[in-house]
Amino acid sequence: MLLNFGRVDQARTNRIRIALLLGALALFALLYAPQPVLPQFAEAFALAPGTVALLISAATLGLAVAAIPLGALAEAVGRRRVMIGALLVAEVLGLLLPWIPVFPVLVVVRLLQGIAIAGLAAVATAYLAEETGGKNLGAAMGLYVAGTTIGGMTGRLLGGVVGDFAGWRGGVLAVALLAAVCTAFFVVLLPAERNHQRKPLSLGPLFGGLRAAVRDPVLYGPYLVAALGMGSFVTVYNVLGFRLTAPPLLVPPALAALLFLAYAAGTVTSTLAGRAADRYGRTRVLLGGLAVTALGLLLMLSGSLIVIVLGLVVFTGGFFAAHSVASGWVGVRASAQARSQASALYQLAYYGGSSVGGVVGGAAYGSWGWSGMTVLLCCWLAAAAAAVWLAQIRSRRSRTAGARRAPAVAAAASAGSTAEHGRCRSS
Incomplete structure (x- = not known):
C-alpha cells in the first residue's frame, strides 16, 4: 500500500514537472515572439528600431507591474487557477496579434499580454516549492528554468525562420500555435494544489x-x-x-x-x-x-x-x-x-x-x-x-x-541577569 502511494505521489510530481516545463516554454515563447521579426515590423509600419522595440518593452513592462498584484491574488484564490487563467489569456492575445493592422493597438495588446504572462511567472516557483518540496524541488526548479530558456530560444528561432518567408505575421502566428499546444498540455497535466492554504487579501x-x-x-x-x-x-x-x-x-x-x-x-x-x-x-x-x-x-x-x-x-x-x-x-x-x-x-x-x-x-x-x-x-x-x-x-x-x-548586547543581558539574581538572593 505504501509502495503504491509512493508511486502515485511520484507520478503527480512528474506531472507537475512536465506541466511547468511546458508552461514556461509557452510563457517565454509568447513573451519574446516579436523580437526576431522586429526588422519586418519596422519595414511594414515604416518605424524606427527604437519605436518597434515597444513591442518587447510593453510586454515586459506589463509583466513587471503585474507580478506583485497577481502573486497576492494567487494567495487568495489559488495558484493553479491564476496560472491557468493567465496562460490562456496570454495565448488568446498571442493568436490575435497577427491580425491587428494598427501598430499602437499592437503595443496595447502586448502590454495586456505581459500582464497575463505575469500570472504564471510570478506564481510558478511558489507552486513548485509547495507542491514538490524536499528532494524533488531542485530537479523541478531546474526543469522549470530550462523551460524558460528553451521557450525564449525556441520562440525567437521559430519566429525568425518562419518570418523570413512568411513575414512578421507568419512568424508571430507560428510561435502562438506552438505555445497553444504547450498550453493545452499544461492545463491538462497541472494538478490542483494539495498544500496551499488560501489566505484573504491583506x-x-x-x-x-x-x-x-x-x-x-x-x-x-x-x-x-x-x-x-x-x-x-x-x-x-x-x-x-x-x-x-x-x-x-x-x-x-x-x-x-x-x-x-x-x-x-x-x-x-x-x-x-x-x-x-x-x-x-x-x-x-x-x-x-x-x-x-x-x-x-x-x-x-x-x-x-x-x-x-x-x-x-x-x-x-x-x-x-x-x-x-x-x-x-x-x-x-x-x-x-x-x-x-x-x-x-x-x-x-x-x-x-x-x-x-x-x-x-x-x-x-x-x-x-x-x-x-x-x-x-x-x-x-x-x-x-x-x-x-x-x-x-x-x-x-x-x-x-x-x-x-x-558583545555589548550580551554584556547588557549578562548584567541584567546578574542583577536579577542578586535581587532574588537578597529577597
Whole structure:
C-alpha cells in the first residue's frame, strides 16, 4: 500500500514537472515572439528600431507591474487557477496579434499580454516549492528554468525562420500555435494544489515586506544589476537583427535568427557562476560577470560576422552569470519577512529595465549607430558594477556594526541577569 502511494505521489510530481516545463516554454515563447521579426515590423509600419522595440518593452513592462498584484491574488484564490487563467489569456492575445493592422493597438495588446504572462511567472516557483518540496524541488526548479530558456530560444528561432518567408505575421502566428499546444498540455497535466492554504487579501504584510526590501541599501546593488544588465541585454537582442540584415553584412533573416542559439550560453554560465560564487565570493563573480558582458559588447564592434557571433556568446554568458549571482544575493540578504517582496522587486527591476532599456537602447542605435549604442551600454554596465562595489562596502559595514553590537548586547543581558539574581538572593 505504501509502495503504491509512493508511486502515485511520484507520478503527480512528474506531472507537475512536465506541466511547468511546458508552461514556461509557452510563457517565454509568447513573451519574446516579436523580437526576431522586429526588422519586418519596422519595414511594414515604416518605424524606427527604437519605436518597434515597444513591442518587447510593453510586454515586459506589463509583466513587471503585474507580478506583485497577481502573486497576492494567487494567495487568495489559488495558484493553479491564476496560472491557468493567465496562460490562456496570454495565448488568446498571442493568436490575435497577427491580425491587428494598427501598430499602437499592437503595443496595447502586448502590454495586456505581459500582464497575463505575469500570472504564471510570478506564481510558478511558489507552486513548485509547495507542491514538490524536499528532494524533488531542485530537479523541478531546474526543469522549470530550462523551460524558460528553451521557450525564449525556441520562440525567437521559430519566429525568425518562419518570418523570413512568411513575414512578421507568419512568424508571430507560428510561435502562438506552438505555445497553444504547450498550453493545452499544461492545463491538462497541472494538478490542483494539495498544500496551499488560501489566505484573504491583506495589504499590511505586503507593504511591510516591501518597506523592508526598499530600505535595505545593500539590495540596491543587485536591483541595479537587474535593471541595467537586462536593459543592455534586451537592447542587443532587439537591434542585432537590424545590424546583421543591413549592409555590409546582409545576413538572411532566417540565418540571423540562428544567432539566438547563443542564448543557450546562459544556461551553462548561470550554473557555473553559482558554484563560483560559493567558492570565490559573490562580489568577485558578479563583477567578473559584468566585465565579461562588457567584453562581449566590445567584440561585437568588429565587422567580422564570426567575431560578432563570438562576442554575442560571450556577452550572453556574462550577463546570465551576473544575473544568476545577483538574484541569489537578494534571497540571501533579504530578511525572512521581506524575502518574497525583495524577490518581486528584483523581478520588477529586471523586467522594468528590459522595458525602459530596450526603448532607450533602440533609440540610441537609431541615432548613434552600433558604436554609440555600445558606449551607452558599457556605461550602464559600469554603473551596475559601481553599485555592486558600494553594496559590498555597505554589507561589510553592516556586518562589522552587528559584530560590535553583539558583545555589548550580551554584556547588557549578562548584567541584567546578574542583577536579577542578586535581587532574588537578597529577597
